[in-house]
Amino acid sequence: GKADATKASAGGGGQAKPPSTLRIGYIGANKLNVPGGSEGWGFYKGLSQDELKKYGITDIQFIGFPNGPDLSEAIIGGRLDIGSLGDTPAILAKSTGAPTKVIHQNASGSNALILAKKGGPTTLADLKGKKVSVKKGSYMHRYLAGLLKKNNIKDVQLIHLLDDDADAALVRGEVDAIATTEIRALKMIPQGFPVLDEAAKNNPDLVGTGVTVVSESYLRKFPDIAKVWNELRVKALDDLKKQEEAYYAFLAENTGNPLDLVKKTSPVSQLPRETFTDAGIQMLEGTKSFLLEEKLADKNFSVSDWLIKP
Amino acid sequence: MGVPLLEIKRLDKSFETKNGTVRALSGIDLNVKEGEFLTVIGPSGCGKSTLLKIVAGLDTDYAGEVRLGGEKVAGPGIDKGFIFQEPRLFPWLTVEKNIAADLSLKRPEVRREVDRLIELVRLKGFEKSYPRELSGGMAQRVSIARALLRYPKILLLDEPFGALDAFTRAHMQEVLLDIWQNNRTTMVFVTHDIDEAVFLANRVVILKPRPGEIRDIVPIDLTFPRKKSSVAFQELRYKVLSAFEKLDELELIESAGI
Amino acid sequence: MGVPLLEIKRLDKSFETKNGTVRALSGIDLNVKEGEFLTVIGPSGCGKSTLLKIVAGLDTDYAGEVRLGGEKVAGPGIDKGFIFQEPRLFPWLTVEKNIAADLSLKRPEVRREVDRLIELVRLKGFEKSYPRELSGGMAQRVSIARALLRYPKILLLDEPFGALDAFTRAHMQEVLLDIWQNNRTTMVFVTHDIDEAVFLANRVVILKPRPGEIRDIVPIDLTFPRKKSSVAFQELRYKVLSAFEKLDELELIESAGI
Amino acid sequence: MRDPLSAAASQATAGVRPRQKAKRKRKLESLALGALLPVLLLAVWQLLGDAGLISRLLFPTPLTIAESLVRLTENGDLFEHLRISVVRAALGFVLGGGAGLAFGLLVGFSRSSERVLDPSVQMIRMVPHLAIAPLFILWFGFGEPSKVLLIAKGAFFPLYINTYLGIRGTDKKLFEVARVLGFSKPKQVVRLVLPSAAANILLGVRLSLGLSWLGLVVAELMGASSGIGYLMSEARQFSKTPVVFVCIILFAVIGKAADSLVLLLEKRLLVWRDSYSGK
Amino acid sequence: MAQQANLASRPAAGRPESRSWTGVLRTSLRKEKWADLAIGSILPVLVLLGWQLAGDYGLISTFFLPTPRAIAESFGRLAASGELAEHLGVSLGRAAAGFALGGGLGLLCGIVTGTMRRAEHLLDPSFQLLRMIPHLAVAPLFILWFGFGELSKVLIIAKGAFFPLYVHTFLGIRSVDKKLVEVTEVLRFSRSRQIWRLIVPSALPNILLGLRLSLAVSWLGLVVAELIGSQSGIGFLINFARQSSATDIIFVGVILFAVVGKLVDSFVRQLERRLLGWRDSFDG
Numbered sequence A: 001g002k003a004d005a006t007k008a009s010a011g012g013g014g015q016a017k018p019p020s021t022l023r024i025g026y027i028g029a030n031k032l033n034v035p036g037g038s039e040g041w042g043f044y045k046g047l048s049q050d051e052l053k054k055y056g057i058t059d060i061q062f063i064g065f066p067n068g069p070d071l072s073e074a075i076i077g078g079r080l081d082i083g084s085l086g087d088t089p090a091i092l093a094k095s096t097g098a099p100t101k102v103i104h105q106n107a108s109g110s111n112a113l114i115l116a117k118k119g120g121p122t123t124l125a126d127l128k129g130k131k132v133s134v135k136k137g138s139y140m141h142r143y144l145a146g147l148l149k150k151n152n153i154k155d156v157q158l159i160h161l162l163d164d165d166a167d168a169a170l171v172r173g174e175v176d177a178i179a180t181t182e183i184r185a186l187k188m189i190p191q192g193f194p195v196l197d198e199a200a201k202n203n204p205d206l207v208g209t210g211v212t213v214v215s216e217s218y219l220r221k222f223p224d225i226a227k228v229w230n231e232l233r234v235k236a237l238d239d240l241k242k243q244e245e246a247y248y249a250f251l252a253e254n255t256g257n258p259l260d261l262v263k264k265t266s267p268v269s270q271l272p273r274e275t276f277t278d279a280g281i282q283m284l285e286g287t288k289s290f291l292l293e294e295k296l297a298d299k300n301f302s303v304s305d306w307l308i309k310p
Numbered sequence B, C: 001m002g003v004p005l006l007e008i009k010r011l012d013k014s015f016e017t018k019n020g021t022v023r024a025l026s027g028i029d030l031n032v033k034e035g036e037f038l039t040v041i042g043p044s045g046c047g048k049s050t051l052l053k054i055v056a057g058l059d060t061d062y063a064g065e066v067r068l069g070g071e072k073v074a075g076p077g078i079d080k081g082f083i084f085q086e087p088r089l090f091p092w093l094t095v096e097k098n099i100a101a102d103l104s105l106k107r108p109e110v111r112r113e114v115d116r117l118i119e120l121v122r123l124k125g126f127e128k129s130y131p132r133e134l135s136g137g138m139a140q141r142v143s144i145a146r147a148l149l150r151y152p153k154i155l156l157l158d159e160p161f162g163a164l165d166a167f168t169r170a171h172m173q174e175v176l177l178d179i180w181q182n183n184r185t186t187m188v189f190v191t192h193d194i195d196e197a198v199f200l201a202n203r204v205v206i207l208k209p210r211p212g213e214i215r216d217i218v219p220i221d222l223t224f225p226r227k228k229s230s231v232a233f234q235e236l237r238y239k240v241l242s243a244f245e246k247l248d249e250l251e252l253i254e255s256a257g258i
Numbered sequence D: 001m002r003d004p005l006s007a008a009a010s011q012a013t014a015g016v017r018p019r020q021k022a023k024r025k026r027k028l029e030s031l032a033l034g035a036l037l038p039v040l041l042l043a044v045w046q047l048l049g050d051a052g053l054i055s056r057l058l059f060p061t062p063l064t065i066a067e068s069l070v071r072l073t074e075n076g077d078l079f080e081h082l083r084i085s086v087v088r089a090a091l092g093f094v095l096g097g098g099a100g101l102a103f104g105l106l107v108g109f110s111r112s113s114e115r116v117l118d119p120s121v122q123m124i125r126m127v128p129h130l131a132i133a134p135l136f137i138l139w140f141g142f143g144e145p146s147k148v149l150l151i152a153k154g155a156f157f158p159l160y161i162n163t164y165l166g167i168r169g170t171d172k173k174l175f176e177v178a179r180v181l182g183f184s185k186p187k188q189v190v191r192l193v194l195p196s197a198a199a200n201i202l203l204g205v206r207l208s209l210g211l212s213w214l215g216l217v218v219a220e221l222m223g224a225s226s227g228i229g230y231l232m233s234e235a236r237q238f239s240k241t242p243v244v245f246v247c248i249i250l251f252a253v254i255g256k257a258a259d260s261l262v263l264l265l266e267k268r269l270l271v272w273r274d275s276y277s278g279k
Numbered sequence E: 001m002a003q004q005a006n007l008a009s010r011p012a013a014g015r016p017e018s019r020s021w022t023g024v025l026r027t028s029l030r031k032e033k034w035a036d037l038a039i040g041s042i043l044p045v046l047v048l049l050g051w052q053l054a055g056d057y058g059l060i061s062t063f064f065l066p067t068p069r070a071i072a073e074s075f076g077r078l079a080a081s082g083e084l085a086e087h088l089g090v091s092l093g094r095a096a097a098g099f100a101l102g103g104g105l106g107l108l109c110g111i112v113t114g115t116m117r118r119a120e121h122l123l124d125p126s127f128q129l130l131r132m133i134p135h136l137a138v139a140p141l142f143i144l145w146f147g148f149g150e151l152s153k154v155l156i157i158a159k160g161a162f163f164p165l166y167v168h169t170f171l172g173i174r175s176v177d178k179k180l181v182e183v184t185e186v187l188r189f190s191r192s193r194q195i196w197r198l199i200v201p202s203a204l205p206n207i208l209l210g211l212r213l214s215l216a217v218s219w220l221g222l223v224v225a226e227l228i229g230s231q232s233g234i235g236f237l238i239n240f241a242r243q244s245s246a247t248d249i250i251f252v253g254v255i256l257f258a259v260v261g262k263l264v265d266s267f268v269r270q271l272e273r274r275l276l277g278w279r280d281s282f283d284g
């Protein structure tokens, strides 16, 4: 992959000119039609656009997806150049042969929690023989399954439910617990649902990470994209650190979530400066082996080959 | 013949249409005694079918009074048999099921009676045919059999023999007279055939059109069986004819030989 | 009268139904000359409508030969006018539009002709009425006007006057004879009325039923205008009657006075 | 004149056999014609895939899909998924379609219930399935009841509206006949309205059946662990595209088979019709 | 021919009388319409009332089912900001385009397969197969083929709108009375005249029914069509609200779906009433 890319740029004789259009996918139905994080901020403020213009990229399109597999499919189909999604769906797609490379990992991205129903289980061990709902194929799935394995809790029945369906099932008491995102959990906790576990607090190795992937075909057209992208990102990060309140307000408006919850769940302090960290790569490896072990992913692949390290 | 079974008083009926009001009937006064055979003639569109439908209770939107057996007609019912101008068969039912209609052919008395009527209207062999497989006259005979099956107190017939050839028609006239005489069914019979009107009736009602009014009522005091060639018959026939239309039309009668 | 316009040779027709085969027509041999007025009578269900439909080209599933103007009849066409036994009006079109059918009333010659025909069939004032607002006879007159509008070379009429009262019927007979004499239209006219058959025809074809076969053809060599009361007319009428049915039925004729 | 059939029947049997043969031939012809497009599509698809003109990752070729189908059938899982889905769809159809039929009859028959009920029914018709799934779970849980109910909601409307309008299409002339013959209300329904509305009701059945079947996709999104709809969404979540296609094709083929079954029924029930059959 | 004069003359008083009569008819009709509206609202109003009370007394979880008042407040907020009108406009545009395309094709294909048996044998089985392919499964494929723009959204809606109109047009045509077909044959209607003067009017009740179902499918199809790569529309509004569990906004969307859908449906029924005035059929 990487060799290909260099060959392409060498063959082009100097600077290959990327297409004027760049298509970026993200997960969510965001009002401002940009992703969150420093990447989103850069585009929100117009900083990144200015930079990309230098490379002749004048038309930047954003596309929101309801979930990871849809985004992966769009990349495979050549409809997207770059996409940010959860590590679990990205690995699953890669294991089926998706032509992607990772250009950035947000290692401390996604916290998840296990909430129990009222009057239900009070400890993780109580989950034995119970029903727990989760959106299968998501990072919560990986977290829950990893957690159960780690604690050697058997006979747990995993129920596939979409997020708001899961909340309803919990309220009704139809499931004994749910594995859910932090922000959704924060809305449920005040209603009296006890927390059985929190990934970031108790099992930092199981939090979801987010990856930004680029399609191999785009990489051939613009071999420097990884470098350029990360430069943009760092620049945006520096900018947003100067105005944290404005950043939170942006996130709240973009996602429709209340400001206080946004501050809690997406603190600026967690936005990484590095392109990759060892801990992050460790987590990717862990997730991959887990998915293979569980037979959720078909084929093995090399994580280090997958990443475009600076 | 008994008390008046059917009383019609100052009956007025108009239809409201997009193009204005069509006055179909106006000031109809008529009594029909129990067991009487009344025939109704009149030009096309003069309101004969409308009158019959009102008596049947199918149309209750009129001015005036219509009483049957002393009571206001509220709606249709099996005591009032009706033979429509068109056959109106249920296309999804075979001949025998059309005749039985809502009665079950599994009941032996229904089965027997339906078979008898099919023979009477000369449709043996077509019991299991669907309406689309019948000729016009055959369909009309099915609809006659259907009405006869119920032995109503009063039978309202709207040109029932219009699609029948002369011989089948004569046969059906005999059948009808038989039923009338055996069951004392009161008959109100609309026809276009003046001979038929005189041949069957105790009285012939002649309507004139636009609005439909009674022009004349001619009593036919001939005994049964009647002979159409008899002088008395021909005289009455002429009387009905002259009542039917004004004199200048009678010239047409002469020449056309109606 | 010219060459044979319509030639029918050894025509056989049966219907396959769930209950077996119904033989509707068998061994029909018939020639109709150009400009001839042919009437067809026969008992209900004997195959008259079936015969007409085959001539019209509506039914091509038969054995034998049917040629019109020397050519095999391949399908229906405006050179062959057809008046169906039932009115068959388009329920969504007004009277005038039903008559115009596929012709546009915006064309002045169509408009004029439609108006003339509406007057002729006595429906003035009902141009804008829908079929459901018409009486049985009125609907039938609309369908007659529709067929007349096209001035076909041959006109096939299936009991066109069945739902008309005696006077309207006499009027329509006059109208038809006028058209026939002015345009030399060839007519094949099915009727149940023996008087009518004799009154209009050059020849009367008498069918017998099951299977439909030609029992007899009676030439009517009376000049027009004809008088129904004339002795010559009555004689021909009797001839047709006796050809129509066997002798024992003739007794019925006597008594019923058909 | 009294013996129309028997004499004629024997003579005609000779003509029956060739007629039947012709009929069978026509049937085969139409079948072949109908298979033409799907077969062509599959062939082109396979060729394009083999030639590398379409992404085999996104559009696994028919052969790959077939292999995947074989693999799925080998352990018998697929049949179990299918069985469960068919039962769900059938229950939902019976419940929703049955209610649609009943309400359609009620509203079709009575002006007053039409005025009270129809506006609300029409509004509920316009409520999106996906948006209210959480409410279904809240009220009915995510067990069988809510799945069946969600399917039933979809199945309700086509049958409702076709029954209702089928009844309103009944010829008034025949209604007059029924009244004159003194049909009781139930007899009016059974002997007049249902046969007359039969064509529309059967169409409603076809559409409802289709929606019940397709409704599985959304219904089995709600906490299912079995069923073909579940199999499909799970395969999507895990990017197992051949399995997704196996499911899509199963949806299409089984749905079409059920549809054809109703068509067959229709042909039998509507033999009495005398209507246009195309050129 | 005095009879003819008779036939022609209408009662002299006919005209003015009839005018006043139609006037009466019209006002009574209008009255009836208001009465219909009132009666039709009884159920919804009762439901709303019960819902509000149940919410106020804590009988239902307002987290999942906000009270009508809360929904109305959200509605007011969104409407005041002009957001709602914009989403609605965009969605109406998409639904209309998708409906026009899919419904139009459905009508056309229905006419083709309905009137030509060979075309039926060739196309109908494939159409029926396609009908049984789940919406949610093809939406991603459409995006692969046609991109994220309006085109794929419109096409997703069109796919849904196609089938009801197709199936109903086909059925309507195959229900045309053969007797009337014979009339057009005898009068030698051209093929196009036969279609427009006989087959379409006669199939119209069914076509209009198909129209209503197609419109509904187009409208509801927005939820799926606006799932991927959307920034506006009622479907997006609902998806956005789902992302942040804003149930009050979800309900604003759901209610908009119901109300607008019902309005469009009522419009078609009005059309139905006008176009099918000639019918002589049972009216309850």
Ligand SMILES: Nc1ncnc2c1ncn2[C@@H]1O[C@H](COP(=O)(O)OP(=O)(O)OP(=O)(O)O)[C@@H](O)[C@H]1O
Binding pocket: B015, B016, B017, B022, B023, B024, B042, B043, B044, B045, B046, B047, B048, B049, B050, B051, B085, C132, C133, C134, C135, C136, C137, C138, C163, C165
């Ligand atoms: N439903 C209706 N709406 C409007 N006008 C109608 C309706 N029914 C009948 N009419 C009109 O009422 C008049 C009388 O019609 P009716 O059917 O009673 O005539 P009829 O005497 O039976 O004629 P025919 O002998 O031709 O059957 C006609 O002018 C007809 O146009």
Ligand SMILES: Nc1ncnc2c1ncn2[C@@H]1O[C@H](COP(=O)(O)OP(=O)(O)OP(=O)(O)O)[C@@H](O)[C@H]1O
Binding pocket: B132, B133, B134, B135, B136, B137, B138, B163, B165, C015, C016, C017, C022, C023, C024, C042, C043, C044, C045, C046, C047, C048, C049, C050, C051, C085
């Ligand atoms: N479509 C059909 N399928 C089966 N049998 C039919 C069909 N059409 C007509 N028949 C049969 O063919 C025979 C002749 O019918 P046809 O309509 O020609 O009679 P007709 O002479 O016109 O009678 P009528 O004077 O009663 O109109 C009848 O026995 C009828 O049952």
Ligand SMILES: O=[N+]([O-])[O-]
Binding pocket: A027, A067, A068, A069, A085, A086, A087, A088, A089, A137, A138, A139, A140
């Ligand atoms: O992006 N995820 O679906 O986790």
Ligand SMILES: [Mg+2]
Binding pocket: B048, B049, B050, B085, B158, C135, C136, C137
């Ligand atoms: Mg009448």
Ligand SMILES: [Mg+2]
Binding pocket: B135, B136, B137, C048, C049, C050, C085, C158
């Ligand atoms: Mg006939």
